[in-house]
Amino acid sequence: DAGVTQSPTHLIKTRGQQVTLRCSPKSGHDTVSWYQQALGQGPQFIFQYYEEEERQRGNFPDRFSGHQFPNYSSELNVNALLLGDSALYLCASSSLTGGRPQHFGDGTRLSIL
Amino acid sequence: GESVGLHLPTLSVQEGDNSIINCAYSNSASDYFIWYKQESGKGPQFIIDIRSNMDKRQGQRVTVLLNKTVKHLSLQIAATQPGDSAVYFCAEIPISNFGNEKLTFGTGTRLTIIP
Numbered sequence: 001d002a003g004v005t006q007s008p009t010h011l012i013k014t015r016g017q018q019v020t021l022r023c024s025p026k027s028g029h030d031t032v033s034w035y036q037q038a039l040g041q042g043p044q045f046i047f048q049y050y051e052e053e054e055r056q057r058g059n060f061p062d063r064f065s066g067h068q069f070p071n072y073s074s075e076l077n078v079n080a081l082l083l084g085d086s087a088l089y090l091c092a093s094s095s096l097t098g099g100r101p102q103h104f105g106d107g108t109r110l111s112i113l
Numbered sequence: 114g115e116s117v118g119l120h121l122p123t124l125s126v127q128e129g130d131n132s133i134i135n136c137a138y139s140n141s142a143s144d145y146f147i148w149y150k151q152e153s154g155k156g157p158q159f160i161i162d163i164r165s166n167m168d169k170r171q172g173q174r175v176t177v178l179l180n181k182t183v184k185h186l187s188l189q190i191a192a193t194q195p196g197d198s199a200v201y202f203c204a205e206i207p208i209s210n211f212g213n214e215k216l217t218f219g220t221g222t223r224l225t226i227i228p
Binding site: 041042056107 | 147204215
């Protein structure tokens with residue numbers, strides 16, 4: 001039973017560029033959440049997708065957007081990258097009707113030069 | 114705003130001893146609490162959870178205690194092993210977010226097991 005998978009594992013971009021990160025949820029899960037984890041900090045909630053819609057959003061600017069596909073996989077897009085966007089981006093999946101908890105992938109390490 | 118915090122940023126424990134990691138939360142409306150373990154280069158791994166209608170829950174070598182009166186959560190790890198070395202996070206879901214699963218994390222405690 002595959003867990004949450006994320007790609008790529010590492011990514012290096014420069015300021016002003018755009019990036020797309022991908023996530024496949026754990027089998028049987030229909031809800032995907034994205035988190036940003038700065039070095040030495042706990043993960044911060046970005047947004048959550050269910051039924052291909054953004055259901056809840058954290059305190060992140062509109063430069064952060066996402067999408068969920070019919071197969072429940074998801075993408076996180078970040079435009080106009082800033083140095084402060086350097087972080088580990090984590091995807092978590094859960095089943096809205098099947099109970100908690102959220103299961104996390106190993107993340108994408110994004111470095112902005 | 115509401116937040117989840119931790120008392121100690123680092124903890125060193127002798128292998129074989131028991132460890133206790135503490136967490137304070139400020140949102141009295143919190144419904145559900147989770148402990149995650151994060152090893153270097155990995156994502157958070159679920160350890161154990163507890164709902165607000167419980168005081169204690171046990172798993173394999175781990176016990177979570179919830180004191181709603183003082184809004185305190187603790188994770189006890191029995192007979193620690195080298196593989197227990199990691200950063201431990203507590204996270205909460207406020208009852209207002211039921212079904213939306215927005216986790217609020219603390220900063221984390223780094224547990225080091227001394228051989």
